[in-house]
Amino acid sequence: MYFSSPALLSLVFLFPVACTATLYESFGDVGNTTFDFVIVGAGAAGSVLANRLSANPNISVLLLEAGPSNAGVIQSIVPMFPSQLGTNTPWDWNYTTTTQPGFNGRSINYPRGHMLGGSTSVNYMVYTRGSSEEWNRYAQLSGDAGWNWINIQKYILRNEKWTAPADHHNTAGQFNPSVHSTTGINSVSLAGYPHPFDPLIIATTKENPGQFPFNSDMNSGYHLGVGWLQSTIDTTGQRSSAATSYLGPTFISRPNLHVVVNSHATRIIQTGVDQGKPAFRSVELTQSQSGPRIVVNATKEVILSAGSIGTAQILLLSGIGDQRDLSALGIKTIINNPSVGRNLSDHPQTSPVWYVNSTGTFDALNRDPAVVAADLAQWQNQTGPLVDSPLAHLVWSRLPPHSFTIADPAAGPNTAHYEHLFSNGWARLAPLPAAGNFMSIGTVVTVPTSRGAVTLKTANPFDQPNINPNFFATDFDLSAMKQAITAARAFVKAKAWNGYIIREFEDLAAATTDATLTTFIKNNAGTAFHPVGTASMSPQNAIYGVVDPDLRVKGASGLRIADASVLPIVPSAHTQVPVYVVGERASDLVKQLYSI
Template sequence: MPIVSYAQLANATLDYVIVGGGTAGLALAARLTENRDIQVLVVEAGADHGEVPEIDTPGNIGRTIGNPTFDWKFVSVPQKHAHDRVVIQPRGKGLGGSSFMNYLIMLRPSKEELDALEQDFGNEGWNWESLLHYMKKGETLQPSGLSEAQALEYAVQPNPDMHGKDGPLKVSFPCVLNDMHRRFFDAAGRLGVPRNPGAANGTNDGAVTSLLSLDSLTGRRSYAVDAYLAPALPRPNLLVLTHAQVTRVLFETDGPVPRATGVEFVQGGQVRRVEGVRRDVVLTAGTLQTPHLLELSGIGSRELLTQHGIETLVDLPGVGENMQDHVGIATVVEVETEDDTMDALRDDPAVLEKHTRLYQEEHSGLLATVPVPAFVFPSADFLGNRSDIDAWKEQAKAQCTDSLARAVPALRAGLDKQYEVLRKLLSDEHQVHAEFIQFNGHQPNPNSLPEPGKRYSTIICLLTHPFSRGSVHAASGDPLAAPAIDPNYFAHPADLELAVHMVEGALALFGTAPLRETVRAPKMPPAAALARGRDGLRDFVRDNCRPVYHPVGTAAMMPREQGGVVDARLRVYGTSGLRVADLSVMPLELSCHTQSVAYAIGEKAADMLKAEWS
């Protein structure tokens, strides 16, 4: 059925209401409605954006960020460990959610990280084998078209058995593989990080050319709308309501625990309701909005809810806590290269005309791909020596948990468990603890502007397993107000030291042949910061850190006594008929770009609910 109006819901009998038409939500809705007897409504706060170049054209990545048509435009609270900066926290607004505004990267976590969900956090059925099945189920791998020599040079040799063949999401390799990309990999190899041509197999350390959520046959982004929603829309048992911002979940409270029966939302300035849901309300609003909705619905810390005049239905202090994100810092150099870069695309009309023609006629060129094809994933021993690693492991112990967990016993217990897992990962020489992303040009940065006519290369440094923990909470009782988002960057002292080591690692890559031969002049960090040594780099990191848009953890799938919010069946503790199925359930940050896991959560949740159907 097409997208519906509120009036068309008047006689609808609903089994499930899915709150949030984003990455996981649309995957869940599409798979659930494969069963014609299951009636599903998706409620989305944003619009159906349709076909627009800001979304569809891969080379336009970043243009939706900060645009209120597409972006919620959230910002953090001032970050006291990062010079009190307020930092943007972009999230996709509209059908497709952040799957329409991400950088298309399709990487996977390590086997050990996903196995920890079951082995360490007690979530039966959540492990590498299970989530690999769903990551494969959701994708179709398209051939690269590279020669054997090119495939070897650019580490593009995927094992077909590790990938899907008939899933809805199209995944392909970049169509532009240039000289700077090859030099980046060669420099990493000389520093002890070899190419990894099969990074999707659960071992993700090494130099990697990423798969992209991109249909190479059309040159367009492949995302939750065209992959999952569009084929499912003709089904009469799928209803989609847009421009409807859910403000709370509705409950019956006459049983042993509150039972979710519907949602309240604002559409066109009017408060409206959908009630009588026969099965479940499923929150798929994401790491920044799912905990906010839980709190607005009376589920969260009694102390916090009371402050905002919200009646507490379930005292669940883990809601909104445990926020983690990959913190990133960009390093930039001016380069001499014959490669076309994003700088040339911006500065030279002839280059833009050439690549526009290539895109329109051949689905090739810079507009048909993304400027971040090359990744280096090192283990901890790339960042520091044995004494450094031992110090980081020592810091991942209980003496740091009180302040980070607000001294709430359940939160402290959960953080201790997470730190136990982090210590194991630090001890494994094949686990990834940083990421270096090569951006083909000067990545946009408010603290550094490119000079017209010059060409640049950026290495974005990304901390994959932050020790710090932040939070997302209601800022008031106003359901339409944005949540208070506190990533709490560098609250744990180890994160700042790791970030400084990462910047030094990026500078080492720029300083190693054959990448070194292209470098004309450094740009970021500035010379003044470099002259002050590590003290200068610490200030540089505080001034320039930003999210890499992979937040997790705010409705963690852990035991309730450890600060968890949902169980292994994704049911919210202390309720019935209410579940969460998005990245907020991941208790620990992952060493990958997270959209692959978001889709897998939606796929797995659908099978869970189908198995319960009778």
């Protein structure tokens, strides 16, 4: 989803925000170059590992983050402002994709978090675990029952700290308390400010329960239906990220945990051979493109948690990948593994828009600095529309059983093929029109069958890699998107919307045939920001894949990966919760191996 406001940047810095505990801005202040564990990337999984491993005071941990600190970045703290953290800011990697034939030859921006907390500090905070069937499929694909739905429950509970919404409204019937945890670290809540269409959405589930049934809690393992949004927002109306939770003041102040920002890992270095396998226990980093290269060492393991783009790039730069590709760039191959960087999968998204008969949309934030200032003043009192993200209700649905001819790509009959995300305003990358109030319904294909790749463009670690999600490379994906948009149109045709919906926005209204709908999709689609799969896990003895089920890199010693790249198939979910789970389980696997 997209939400932009030129007015915001001129105002947000007028409001002071408390900073987190001390961390290192310069590696020179650390005073050491050898640690038990070196973790590259302070996103969801990396922050979890840093927290859990450093809980043992006898274990030293170095956590490296390429981006700056999150401290005082109000755009990352106010839930309504995530779009202010994207392209052309210091908090984004500013990636772009290769040209996408499925997008009519467009290259699109590909946002990834570039600050402490990684993408959890810049995302739209949606809290979804996925279906039970998806985790059971991960267990099957990896050959490890430890990844199944039942066995990951303890990690879900360790992660989640369910909390009251900012407005402390009565939440009875809006979630199922029995499937949530109040004792974890990362805050999760329901919306803390009402949207004008809330009663219309619930009324639609009663009017059309066959197509749009109400689901009291989409995080129970059964996610199909229409439900109230759950977000990683705390009870004060502030974002709860990996940086504010797992790296909060209580944890980041541990003397055995060293967190260094502005530290770009350029490659991992072979340090020897263990039982015939090349060992990788050193990381080369720099704090600026022209600065000196520093080498840090791990006595036990290096753990890559740099995400589906960063982890693949670091592996390739380090000589772990397809020998033919590496040789073409003059990189010595240490482990020839053609799976590295392949299998990139992401959710394509479009954002159909409707004109609505309401002045209670967030479009005013995009137009009037006075509205921004007034809403920020409310937010400081933990009230008002800024305590929520730009998203509202979610809908998870399946395609009709005879509408596709391939084998069902979903993990099972209770896993969605597509998702709808409601937004109370204009939620596109394109500029907001000068007049009108809007509602957007993001339409996402959640089980895409297209696969792409991350490959090196050059051997320079500061040149972005080639990122090719290969969107709409299959007929299924395009057809699923068409059906998702058709379903969104059906949703707002319920009688409940009479008097609220005025009409479709012009480009959507023009999409009246299969051909014009295809054009609408290819001209407007983008990413839902959920890349996975570039270092996929596979069974222990499989000759394909990049990591074993315990997340150790195949053919290597002293090297493990824990981030979204290890997931072999993108879940029908927003990915932050699955990646937190990867981090939690990885920390247990590491602690068991070393008896920590």
